[in-house]
Amino acid sequence: MDPLIQSAPVIEIPTVGMIFPSKTDIRLYYKAYSLGTGFGISKLGTKNGPDGKQKWFSLACAKNGVFTSRGKNILHPRPSIKTNCKARINVAVRNDGEVEITSVCLEHNHAMSPGKSRHLRSHKVLDLEVKRRLELNDEAGITLAKSFQSFVVEAGGYDNLKFDERSCRNFISESRKLRLGNGDAEALSQYFTLMQSKSPNFYYVYDLDEDSRIRNVFWADGRCRAAYQCFSDVITFDTTYLTNRYDMPFAPFVGVNHHGQSILLGCGLLSNEDSSSFIWLFNAWLTCMHGCAPKAIITDQCRSMAIAIERVFPNTKHRLCLWHIMKKLPAKFGAHTQYKSLKQTMKNIVYNSITIEQCDYEWMRMVDDFQLEDSDWLNSLYKERSKWIPVYVKHHFWAGMSTSQRSESMNAFFDDFVHSKTSLKQFVEKYDKALKRNIEKEMKLDFQSYNSSLSVVCGYPLERQFNSLYTNDILRIFHNEVAGMLYCEIQNIQQEGPTHVFDVLENILGSAGETLRDVWLKVHYTAMGNFVQCQCKMFEFRGILCRHILMVYRRMKVDQVPERYVLDRWRKDLKRGYQSITNIYDSDVSESQRKSN
Structure with a gap:
């Protein structure tokens, strides 16, 4: 027996x-x-x-x-x-x-x-005593194999253990992520305490595991919280940037300010990228921002993020990063005999489709022409097309962003201060310097917009109106649309009740100035109130009037754009509350931090 x-x-x-x-x-x-x-x-x-x-x-x-x-290889189920x-x-x-x-x-x-x-x-159960011994042995440099064998000997054989070596290995792998270096926990605590003493609106929260160790961290200063009131319409969230030797992903919430510049709206450090960690982080951020969820958010294709967004931000428009998707083409189809042609066809569908009907038709034809019916990746992308293909999302405001490059640019911003060997203690010290430089950069752009103005492109009255309202960086984008009017012409005008429908032809030029293709776009214009809408949806997507609308306004001799087409978020003549908040990342912050350690 x-x-x-x-x-x-x-x-x-x-x-x-x-x-x-x-x-x-x-x-x-x-x-x-x-x-x-x-x-x-x-x-x-x-x-x-x-x-x-x-x-x-x-x-x-x-x-x-x-x-x-779900395996694809039937020979190896x-x-x-x-x-x-x-x-x-x-x-x-x-x-x-x-x-x-x-x-x-x-x-x-x-x-x-x-x-x-x-x-x-x-x-399989690892009780508290076993966990503590495994951690102590790991810190002392004792190999996992030797630690496990000691448990086997103590128990009188494998049969009397309630766990196996794999359970121990998984626990050690997890605990290494959570384990802070010497002085890290104290540094975080002292840093947050110091920040709160300088600004009562500084917010932070820890997530602790069952052994009271730091698992996740979130914080945001008073300036971030105030700036969010101005720029909560669209944010990007990306965790692909690792800031420290414990492989805890840096998770910044990034928005776009009135210069089109990335602005930090809170950040966290995570020990895991599972749905429970993201749910905790999003809830922490939502609490910090007084329960105000963003109107739109851009992430990569991480399923755990999607689950957390559906749970915490159910009414937020969620979009997938276009760049993260398109960069996978070589890995997915690089071995295809017609890869170059396939890549060009897909890029043309994604970037150049004018209508949803055109996009769907061309996609189906691509699948048929290149025999891609069995591509699980492509089929999954098509099912989620309303979350990433521009023609499906351009009717919503995204501040001009098609990807999560804002998060990536914020990561690049921190690259001058942190690297893969940076400890958490070092990170909180260098974080000050990075934020101070970002604030200084915005103040410099504010000064340049107030103190200087860009020359008009052609002297068109509407151009002068925007020259007095927009910040210089946004004005450059608008000037590009003014210049683009040279390549547009109105070919036909139809009357639909009180609305005029203009057929605008645009010549799309190549890098060498040659015409690549002609694009026809419809612009609807109603004289009463000067209401206008273009099929390209640039205003809805970016908040800046397109060249096609400018052509119609010029034809209809409109010299003043209605206020509804001049978004407050791009204006230089508005006082934004967060800009008056004192910069807490000054030199004595870092100095005080060093002395306290």
């Missing part, structure tokens, strides 16, 4: 009507029962009452359900434990917190072996 069966305590078989003090107690009971019987357990779907509290759940055999293979086993207990949660078994199924459709229960995932 198996010695483990002999020594295992006798656990009462679950029956209907058994009552336990809490959900934890019934889980421990069923886990002990399954260990002695020889199967693993998992928690199935739950049901909540009208008050949002859990009223019902199931604990089932881990072999429940049917496995659906992935193993599965699923046998659609129906063994389970259904549990009702009472109002007083006690739980009761309401139905029981004890029959399994697979063999069970109590002697091998310790290998099942639900029965």
